Amino acid sequence: EVQLVESGGGLVQPGGSLRLSCAASGFPFSGYYMHWVRQVSEKGLVWVSRIDPDGSTTAYADSVKGRFTISRDNAKNTVYLQMNNLRADDTAVYHCVGGRDYWGQGTLVTVSS
Amino acid sequence: DIQMTQSPSSLSASVGDKVTITCRASQSIVAYVNWYQQKPGTPPKLLIHSAASLQSGVPSRFSGSGSGTDFTLTISSLQPEDVATYYCQQSYSTPITFGQGTRLEIK
Numbered sequence: 371e372v373q374l375v376e377s378g379g380g381l382v383q384p385g386g387s388l389r390l391s392c393a394a395s396g397f398p399f400s401g402y403y404m405h406w407v408r409q410v411s412e413k414g415l416v417w418v419s420r421i422d423p424d425g426s427t428t429a430y431a432d433s434v435k436g437r438f439t440i441s442r443d444n445a446k447n448t449v450y451l452q453m454n455n456l457r458a459d460d461t462a463v464y465h466c467v468g469g470r471d472y473w474g475q476g477t478l479v480t481v482s483s
Numbered sequence: 484d485i486q487m488t489q490s491p492s493s494l495s496a497s498v499g500d501k502v503t504i505t506c507r508a509s510q511s512i513v514a515y516v517n518w519y520q521q522k523p524g525t526p527p528k529l530l531i532h533s534a535a536s537l538q539s540g541v542p543s544r545f546s547g548s549g550s551g552t553d554f555t556l557t558i559s560s561l562q563p564e565d566v567a568t569y570y571c572q573q574s575y576s577t578p579i580t581f582g583q584g585t586r587l588e589i590k
Contacts, residue, residue, distance in 0.1 A: 405579070412523065415570055417579040429577040432484075465526055470517050470574065471538070473526035 372396035374466045379477030382456055386481070390451040392466030392474055400424075400444040402469045406451050408462035409476070418464070419451065434460075456481045485509050485573050489582025495590045502558040504585045506571035511551045515575035518547055518556045521584075522567045530569075531556060563589055 378390040390406070406418040419440040420429045428440050439452040449466060456479075463476035486509040496502050506516065514534035519527035529538045531547035534554055544559045558565055566589055571582040 412568070414584050415519075415527065415572075415581040417577075417581070420577060420579070431578050470532055470572075471529050473528075475526055 372468075372472050374468060374472055374474030376464065376466050376474045376477035379464065379479045381480045381482065383483050384457060384481055386456050387452070387454045388456065388479060390453065390464055390466075390477060390479075392449045392451075394447045394449070394466075394468060394472075397468060397472060399447040399468070404440075404442060404449040405467040406440065406449075407465045407467050407473075408460075408479075409465065410462045416462075421449065453479070458482065484578055485512060485576060485580055487571055487573055487580050487582040489571055489585055491585060492583060493586040493588070495588045496561050497590045498561055498563060500561045502561050502565075502587065504556045504569055504571075504587075506549075506554045506556075506582050508552045508554070508573055508575075512573045512575035514550050515573055516547070516549065516554045517572045517574060518545075519570045519572065520565075520567045521570065527570065561587075561589070 373395045376392045382388050401423050405420045408416050408418050418431050421440045421442050425442045437455045442449045458481050461481045463478050465476040466474040488507045516534045518531040520530050521527040530541050530545050534549050535547045546557045548555050569585045
């Protein structure tokens, strides 16, 4: 059974940092592009970042470039999102996505003073 | 960035109806389109990949078509369990972008 379990979300003040983790199982993690996608309440989906299977190439949405860093550890089947200098408009549920197929339930990030 | 313009934003139809949702890309994306279904409180579920390929386990009443800039998701006979929000997504280039979503209800 495929599982993607995100953790690390929570309440943080503007300007603060959080590190999200996503533990994957049930599929060949080291062969998959991994993404982070965020969603505000029941509103639309916004792609945040992608990392290629061996971790050598990354891509970011303009809104997070320079503030967020995606990384992965294929030995631990885990992908990370380091989020720095957080802003109120980063508040969302952050989903980890394996390829196009596999989505985690998400972890809520709330940026507020 | 490639914009994905999805329509309609909401739709109400009767059980058994044929339902069509469209997505237009701001430039050619060949067939790099995926369609997702999202029900409240759950993550999106892949229905169609590569514009027209039915994901394993998805009912055959769902189908996708199109290439270049214009794409369509069709439900041939609407069922009560199809109530959800549907999104198109282009994976042709980064930043990957989604349509705004179509909320589908039963009349």
